Amino acid sequence: MSNEIIAGVLEIIMNNALPGVAQACIMLMCAPLIAGIINKTKAQLNKRQGASVFQEYFDLIKWWKKPTMLTPYTSWIFIMAPIIYFATSFMAAMMVPGFLTNTVTFGDAFVFVYILALGRFFMCLSSMDAATSFGGMGGAREIYVSVLVEPAVMLAVLINASRYHTTTLSHMVMNYDAAYFSVSAVLACLAFFMVILAENCRLPVDNPDTHLELTMIHEGMTLEYSGRLLTLIHLGSFLKIVVFLTLFGALYLPFNIPLVLKIFLGAVVIGIVEIINNKMRLFKVRVYLAAAVVMLLVAIIAQ
Amino acid sequence: MENVVAMDYFTVAIVLYLIGATTLAWPKATELAAHYAGTFCAAVASGLVAYSALAYMTCPACDAGTIVNVKWGAYSLLTDYWSAAFLLLTGTAGMIVSIYAVDYAKGYLGNRLRALTGLWNIFILSMVIVLVAGDAFTFIVAWEVMALASFLLVNHESSKKETVAAAYQYMIMTHIGTAAIMIAFYLIGSHADSMSFSDMMHNTLDDNMRSIAFLCAFAGFALKSGIMPMHIWLPNAHPAAPSHVSALMSGVMLKVAIYGLGRVVFNLLGIDFMWQGILVMVAGLISAFLGVLYASMENDMKRSLAYSSVENMGIIFAAFGCGMVLYSNGNGILSTIGFAAALMHCFAHSFMKCLLFMSAGSVMHATGSKNMELMGGLIRKMPYTAAFTLVGAMSLCALPFTSGLISEWMVLQGYITLAQYAGTPEMRLLVIFAFIMLGLTGATALGCFVRMYSVVFLGRARNEIAEKAHEQHFFMLLGMGMDAVLILLIGIMPDMLVNTVQEVFGGAMMMPMALPLGLLWSGSGDYSLYCPLILLAIFAIIVIFTGLLCYKNFEVKDVTWNCGTYPTARQQYSATGISKPLRRAFDYILQPVKETVKIHKKRAYHGQRFNVRLSIPDLFHEKIYQPLQDLIVTTSIKFRAIQDGSVRLYIGYTMTAMIIVLIWGVLLS
Numbered sequence: 001m002s003n004e005i006i007a008g009v010l011e012i013i014m015n016n017a018l019p020g021v022a023q024a025c026i027m028l029m030c031a032p033l034i035a036g037i038i039n040k041t042k043a044q045l046n047k048r049q050g051a052s053v054f055q056e057y058f059d060l061i062k063w064w065k066k067p068t069m070l071t072p073y074t075s076w077i078f079i080m081a082p083i084i085y086f087a088t089s090f091m092a093a094m095m096v097p098g099f100l101t102n103t104v105t106f107g108d109a110f111v112f113v114y115i116l117a118l119g120r121f122f123m124c125l126s127s128m129d130a131a132t133s134f135g136g137m138g139g140a141r142e143i144y145v146s147v148l149v150e151p152a153v154m155l156a157v158l159i160n161a162s163r164y165h166t167t168t169l170s171h172m173v174m175n176y177d178a179a180y181f182s183v184s185a186v187l188a189c190l191a192f193f194m195v196i197l198a199e200n201c202r203l204p205v206d207n208p209d210t211h212l213e214l215t216m217i218h219e220g221m222t223l224e225y226s227g228r229l230l231t232l233i234h235l236g237s238f239l240k241i242v243v244f245l246t247l248f249g250a251l252y253l254p255f256n257i258p259l260v261l262k263i264f265l266g267a268v269v270i271g272i273v274e275i276i277n278n279k280m281r282l283f284k285v286r287v288y289l290a291a292a293v294v295m296l297l298v299a300i301i302a303q
Numbered sequence: 304m305e306n307v308v309a310m311d312y313f314t315v316a317i318v319l320y321l322i323g324a325t326t327l328a329w330p331k332a333t334e335l336a337a338h339y340a341g342t343f344c345a346a347v348a349s350g351l352v353a354y355s356a357l358a359y360m361t362c363p364a365c366d367a368g369t370i371v372n373v374k375w376g377a378y379s380l381l382t383d384y385w386s387a388a389f390l391l392l393t394g395t396a397g398m399i400v401s402i403y404a405v406d407y408a409k410g411y412l413g414n415r416l417r418a419l420t421g422l423w424n425i426f427i428l429s430m431v432i433v434l435v436a437g438d439a440f441t442f443i444v445a446w447e448v449m450a451l452a453s454f455l456l457v458n459h460e461s462s463k464k465e466t467v468a469a470a471y472q473y474m475i476m477t478h479i480g481t482a483a484i485m486i487a488f489y490l491i492g493s494h495a496d497s498m499s500f501s502d503m504m505h506n507t508l509d510d511n512m513r514s515i516a517f518l519c520a521f522a523g524f525a526l527k528s529g530i531m532p533m534h535i536w537l538p539n540a541h542p543a544a545p546s547h548v549s550a551l552m553s554g555v556m557l558k559v560a561i562y563g564l565g566r567v568v569f570n571l572l573g574i575d576f577m578w579q580g581i582l583v584m585v586a587g588l589i590s591a592f593l594g595v596l597y598a599s600m601e602n603d604m605k606r607s608l609a610y611s612s613v614e615n616m617g618i619i620f621a622a623f624g625c626g627m628v629l630y631s632n633g634n635g636i637l638s639t640i641g642f643a644a645a646l647m648h649c650f651a652h653s654f655m656k657c658l659l660f661m662s663a664g665s666v667m668h669a670t671g672s673k674n675m676e677l678m679g680g681l682i683r684k685m686p687y688t689a690a691f692t693l694v695g696a697m698s699l700c701a702l703p704f705t706s707g708l709i710s711e712w713m714v715l716q717g718y719i720t721l722a723q724y725a726g727t728p729e730m731r732l733l734v735i736f737a738f739i740m741l742g743l744t745g746a747t748a749l750g751c752f753v754r755m756y757s758v759v760f761l762g763r764a765r766n767e768i769a770e771k772a773h774e775q776h777f778f779m780l781l782g783m784g785m786d787a788v789l790i791l792l793i794g795i796m797p798d799m800l801v802n803t804v805q806e807v808f809g810g811a812m813m814m815p816m817a818l819p820l821g822l823l824w825s826g827s828g829d830y831s832l833y834c835p836l837i838l839l840a841i842f843a844i845i846v847i848f849t850g851l852l853c854y855k856n857f858e859v860k861d862v863t864w865n866c867g868t869y870p871t872a873r874q875q876y877s878a879t880g881i882s883k884p885l886r887r888a889f890d891y892i893l894q895p896v897k898e899t900v901k902i903h904k905k906r907a908y909h910g911q912r913f914n915v916r917l918s919i920p921d922l923f924h925e926k927i928y929q930p931l932q933d934l935i936v937t938t939s940i941k942f943r944a945i946q947d948g949s950v951r952l953y954i955g956y957t958m959t960a961m962i963i964v965l966i967w968g969v970l971l972s
Contacts (some may be wrong), residue, residue: 017841067856071863075682077693083853087845091838106834110715111703115838118702121749128757128876131679132864136876139757143750144884147743154742155735162722162734165828167715214373224863228853286888297735301728 002171009253010278016106018041020094024239032056034245034267043270057237060231062134068227072092073131081126082225082232088119089236089243097170098246098259107169116199119236140219145205147215148289155296156192159184160206160251163303168211173250174212174227187299192252193269194292196244202270204277205285218221241270312355318349320428322633327421334416338408346428352431356387368821370635371435379437379499385569386434386648387427387794389562391803393434395789396653397424397427398553401783403661404547406775410668411459411545412577418544419459426452426551432913438499439488439894442563445484446484449559450477454648457544469539476526476536483523486562490516493573503571511802513572520567522696527560528616529891532923537595541609542673546664549605553612554657558649561619562619565642568627579702581733588740591617593922595744596889599751600880600919604663604673607755608656611699614744615652619715621737634724637811637826641721643691644713646804651698651706658695658786662688665779666759669772677766678759684772687780689760697727704839705794709801709822712833715741716824723828733753747885754881763872767944795835797822823841879917895919921941 036053043050068077092115095107119140125140157167164172198205201218210216216223222233242263249262257265280288321342326337359370359382365930370387382390404423413418429449436503454477458470492498495506522533531539539551568574594613602651608942626641657922665688666681667673682689698705722734764770774780801816814824821834862870869915886895895917902912945956 018839019843028866038370067858068853069863070859072858072859072861073680073762077682077761079853080850081848084848085850089843090845091842094841106832106837108712108831108833109728110712111833111838113712114701114703114708115743117700117749118697120703121697121700121753124750124753125757125761128753128881129761129876131762131864131870131872133874133876134864136881140876140881140884142887143746143753143881145748148747148884148888150746151739151742154738158719158722158735158738159717166833167719168829171829178693203626224862227856232849232853282884283887293739300735301731 021042022091022109023099024090026099028090028235031235031242032060032230034263035238036242037264037267038271038274041268042275044276045272056234063226063231063234064228066224066227068229071130071132071224074129074224076125076160077122078126081122081129081230083234084122084231085119086232086236086239088115089239091115091249092212092243093239093270095169096246096248097173099230107170108163109172113153113157117146118238120262123221123233127224127294132224134216134220141217142221144282145171145229145285146197147288148286149195149292152195152289152292152296153199154234155186155300156195156209156252159188159296159300162300168181169247172176176219176251181254182302183303184299186254187295187302189248189252189254190263191295191299192248193266193287194295196241196248196266197270197273197291198292200235200244204280205288207279241267242246244295306465309354310370310372312351312358316348316351316355316731317428317431318425319344319351320431323348323424324428326417326419326424328869329417331417335409335412336413337417338420339405342401342408344620345420345424346398346405346423349397349401350425351394353391353398356390356394357460357803360384360387362805362883370946373585374437377438377497377499378441380432380435380441381437381500382435385565386562388804388807389434389558389649390431392558392650392653393430393555395426396551396657397430399735399782399785400550400554400657401427402662402785403501403550403664403971405778407547407661407664407668407779408545413457416511419456422452423548426456426548430555433559437501438497439503440498443481443488444483446481446563447836450474453544453548453556454598456548457540458554459545459548460543465539466543467713469536469543473536476533477527480523480526480533483519483526483961485882487516487520487523487567490519500566500570501798506637507594508572510575514576514579517567517572520564521579521583524560524564525569525586525620528557528620529590529594529613529710530586530620531593531613532927533929534590534613535924537613538601538606538609540868540920541612541660542603542605543971546605546660546667547725547728548656549609550660550664551608553660554653557612557616558653559891561623561645561649571683571877574627574630577628580624580627580629580631581622581964582624583627583767584733584737587617587620587624588720588737590614591621591744592740592747594893595747595751596885597919597921599754599885600790600882600893600895602675604666604675604755607675607751608659608663611659612652612656612750614748615648615699615712618711618741618744619648619652619740622648622710625714625721625737628730629717629721629724632724635721637720637724639805640713640824641717642808642827643740643801643804644710644717645808647713647801648710650708650800651790654789654793654958655698656693656784658691658783658790659699661783661786662692662695664774665775665783668775668779670768673769675755676757678769678873679762679765679875680760681764681769681772684769685774688775688783691787692760692782693756694790696756698790700749701751702749703794704835704842706790706797707794707834708835709797712822713746713816713824716826716831716854718872719831720824720826725817750882750885754878758876758878758881762875765872765877767901795839797835852913883890892922893919894922894925905935 015077035056040050040053095112124139124142127135160172161167165173201208204215245263245266248266253262323341326341329337340538355370370382408419429445429452432445435447454474456468457473460466462550491503491506494508496502526533589613594610594617598610624643624647626638629641630638698707701707701711718737803817819835824831898916900914
């Protein structure tokens with residue numbers, strides 16, 4: 001009996017974990033590049049030269065070399081939070097079906113959602129840990145946005161789960177028909193893109209470029225961090241964008257083109273959206289996300 | 304062999320509870336000894352109850368009534384798998400909280416501690432008897448003893464005015480519920496051979512009466528489990544009671560109501576109509592969301608936890624209703640996911656809510672207050688309590704590797720299955736509604752417990768009471784630690800408990816849910832998997848690896864980011880501040896009341912001070928119960944005119960009544 005279990009564990013690790021880790025590592029390597037592409041698109045549309053697309057790599061290396069400053073009031077949660085946040089993004093990258101993991105079976109949609117929630121939980125905790133007002137401000141707003149975005153996420157899962165009769169992401173992707181072009185698919189695509197912007201703290205929900213207390217959500221939470229912990233947070237955030245864009249390309253974007261191209265396209269579109277939109281007032285965000293929910297609702301009914 | 308063991312252990316447990324109950328009458332000089340003896344009895348007896356239930360459920364050859372099978376005239380004590388599952392829950396929670404009470408209740412030394420310990424035993428015993436009752440009469444009697452014992456326990460600190468008010472409110476509400484349950488039992492029993500559950504199963508009620516009986520039973524059990532709008536006693540009674548009592552009330556007593564609902568629905572009435580399932584489901588979904596929304600607004604730790612209980616009972620009802628709808632649609636086998644999810648969430652919620660109420664008790668013990676706004680930085684003063692509470696808070700947010708996600712995952716799979724098999728457009732809309740509500744609930748719960756944990760345990764002390772806090776005694780930590788370990792154990796290796804839970808609904812051969820490494824559900828067509836152990840292994844490797852890479856170059860000099868000002872504890876976000884965005888987003892539902900009072904100062908243009916009071920009255924209390932109470936009071940005042948206390952007037956009334964009766968008699972004859 002125990003031998004069977006061990007053999008089963010080994011099989012699962014060989015079939016699931018190793019391709020997953022490999023894919024997550026590739027995505028991790030590319031993640032700063034995707035962020036660089038978004039920034040470059042924004043700069044070009046602003047008629048600016050802009051930084052190189054590889055600038056994020058240089059920034060990350062710079063932060064990695066610096067010492068980590070800690071506020072005396074912090075506890076172990078403050079140090080663990082970026083590590084756990086990074087690990088959850090990494091796990092999400094393993095679960096999402098993309099390049100190598102189309103046969104991975106442990107990538108369940110709900111587990112994916114709650115794994116990301118684990119990272120958010122610890123980041124929100126750490127934001128309160130340094131005992132300053134900026135962190136609390138960021139944390140409180142993050143909670144607010146996540147409450148509003150969650151129904152849309154759940155409906156985005158439901159629309160695919162009820163179409164493919166499973167919540168396993170890889171099975172959804174295997175059955176995904178990219179040529180399936182319908183009202184429902186287009187609405188779901190638009191709505192999920194709005195969810196991506198909200199989940200990854202992009203404009204118009206949050207401004208990733210500033211530390212101003214009027215605009216910041218995610219940046220407010222990371223304000224106390226420096227050195228390697230800051231590097232981890234940024235890597236995690238970049239990875240999360242790539243994960244969401246992969247999911248978007250693999251399940252929601254109804255075009256029959258290679259996935260890598262879809263991710264690139266997604267990054268460019270995020271750049272364009274960020275240029276043509278202003279940061280929304282914080283309490284207007286609920287209208288924005290309600291629109292996403294309504295679109296998904298119509299999409300499910302029209303299915 | 305095992306049958307005999309289970310039965311003997313159960314009998315010993317009952318005797319131990321009764322011995323524990325005698326501490327009520329021990330002399331005052333032996334108060335501390337009585338406390339130790341009584342709590343020891345409760346802990347051991349609960350452990351035996353849990354063990355006998357487990358032995359019964361894991362023994363395939365055992366037949367019904369193996370734990371206890373007593374018949375005494377019309378009254379009987381019997382068990383089946385449904386009651387055994389709840390016996391397991393009651394026993395486990397009772398044992399853990401009794402261990403906690405060894406040190407916690409010592410704080411009541413000199414304050415009727417013997418009564419507390421004795422009633423504690425009676426309370427657990429009455430819940431156990433409710434679970435093994437084989438007929439309606441025994442059930443109602445035990446149910447009443449449970450209500451009275453918990454009323455007396457809630458009222459223990461009766462020197463406080465609000466405690467007495469909360470206790471009496473609880474008393475009134477719970478009796479309304481009991482009345483509804485009695486009506487339901489009477490309706491069913493009047494069309495059956497006797498009041499024993501086995502006879503009531505073969506009742507001859509017609510469909511209309513069956514519906515009325517269901518509605519009565521639903522109202523009664525929903526009231527006891529704090530489903531909105533019948534929840535108003537719950538957020539008052541839980542903070543008023545001593546913490547270990549609130550832990551057991553929230554962790555076990557609310558689940559006993561689920562047991563009752565299941566008993567009525569499965570055995571007595573059957574699931575014939577879809578609207579019944581939809582009613583249970585919608586009531587559950589609404590109280591899940593509103594409960595957690597109120598929970599994330601409260602500044603009183605225990606009140607917040609009480610509202611969170613409303614939320615979790617809502618999720619249990621939602622899962623149960625999902626099972627009922629699937630069953631009434633003719634998907635008998637698939638409906639197991641709904642019922643199993645409900646039962647799993649009963650277990651999960653029992654562990655995590657007991658844990659959080661215990662840690663709230665520890666925080667109260669250490670600081671003397673349950674107001675979150677006065678806390679802060681307790682993670683350095685109480686490291687173990689903080690670690691255990693973190694596990695409980697994570698579980699309440701349904702985060703991975705805790706028991707919370709196991710049950711939440713099952714609930715969500717149940718709703719996916721419902722989306723598959725309930726094909727009408729109305730049902731599809733209902734499923735969409737369910738997903739929106741569950742999404743809102745999950746995210747708000749995360750916000751609620753981030754807020755509670757970070758305000759109480761993280762940051763800096765907001766008040767000197769939090770600075771003087773100290774770590775708690777051994778048995779309190781032991782109780783909390785046991786619950787935390789259970790949460791993680793079930794969260795990482797769910798197959799043990801899920802297998803047992805599945806036995807209740809016809810065994811694993813029907814629809815396998817538990818694998819050696821995780822959960823599997825194939826009811827919605829293709830299969831879905833959740834393997835926490837493998838995920839945890841990978842997660843741990845990544846965390847350790849990145850942790851080792853990062854764990855260097857730390858420098859602690861001074862506050863890192865403070866805009867050049869002097870850092871004070873008041874700069875931190877307060878609990879009210881953290882919930883402000885949510886309060887504004889849902890102000891239509893919450894309707895917060897803000898009173899601003901200007902404090903007069905000599906120089907009008909310089910440093911004006913304000914007193915701001917923010918309160919969020921419970922909507923149902925304001926809109927339903929307060930008008931109802933006003934109506935009752937105003938009508939009673941009108942009737943007071945005929946009752947002014949004079950004996951002559953009453954003799955006059957009697958005379959008049961007699962004369963009327965006499966005239967009536969003469970006229971009729």
